[in-house]
Amino acid sequence: MPAISVIVPVYNVERYLPRCLDSLINQTLKDIEIICINDGSPDNSLEILEEYAKKDSRIKVINQENAGLSAARNNGMSAASGEYIGFVDSDDWIDLDFYEKLYTAAKKYDADITAGCIKTWRKHNRNGVMLKYEKEECSEDLNRKFYLSDFPETCNVWNRIYKTSELKKHHLEFEVGVYYEDVCFTVEALYCMKKLAVVPETYYNYERANVNSIVKSNNEKMKQDSKHVWNRMIEFLKSRSLNLPAHYHKEKKYKLFGLTVAKIRYRSFCRECKLFNLIMLNLPPLK
Secondary structure, X not given: OOOEEEEEEEOOOOOOHHHHHHHHHOOOXXXXXXXXXXEOOOOOHHHHHHHHHHHOOOEEEEEEOOOOHHHHHHHHHHHOOOOEEEEOOOOOEEOOOHHHHHHHHHHHHXXXXXXXXXXXXXXXXXXEEEEOOOOOXXXXXXXXXXXHOOOOOOOOOOOXXXXXXXXXXXXXXOOOOOOOOHHHHHHHHXXXXXXEEEEEEEEEEEEOOOXXXXXXXXXXXXXXXXXXXXXXXXXXXHHOOOOOOOOOOOOEEEEEOOEEEEEEEEOOOOEEEEEOOOEEEEEOOOO
């Protein structure tokens, strides 16, 4: 049994895929399997996957007709044999010690979920920190788990590993055919799975410059799916007599003569202040 099964959905990412795969095959934790699901890519992504698989036996390639990110992840989970499962999007990459640090902490605390930090990358290599942990910590308290995960602001599944037996026990999978599929998966996992551990000083690197990414699209279905997953998340919380975490606040705008001069978005780990829609400042969180 590998320590971690890494699930990589692949669609039309020939430009970014080698960087992603290089970050996986060169992990300091060698005991991993890399399950790549080619979701009917029209470009050369499949050829790149097959070339890497010839060089590294830990890479397994699964082909499916185009069915979307959720279906690809679900197929990957069905094929996974690792003690833990991790997710990496094929246009992103991870620090080389990412899975070693997460797995070490998971074993240390017998954690069901272990999370690392997140760094975002934009054009011209400009980067920012989306989520940063200052110290290692483990908690079973639901509110603390929400806070440490920056939920619901940060609902991404890819900066974490999940104990495979717990995923199967609670029948956790992604809703097929919708955008923002991470949201409901995240809240259900945090609720159902007992221990969350967090690890500092290692990063999941999120690429925001990929024009082929679904998050770059803007259409009516995305708006509808956003409402759908939000309502489904709220219903899940209400059915268990829970509310949104106390640290969650919506964006506040400040206007002068009818013009917006500043926006402040409150998050668990900082206050993001944007002046004149140009200057971004990260301020300490409110106590």
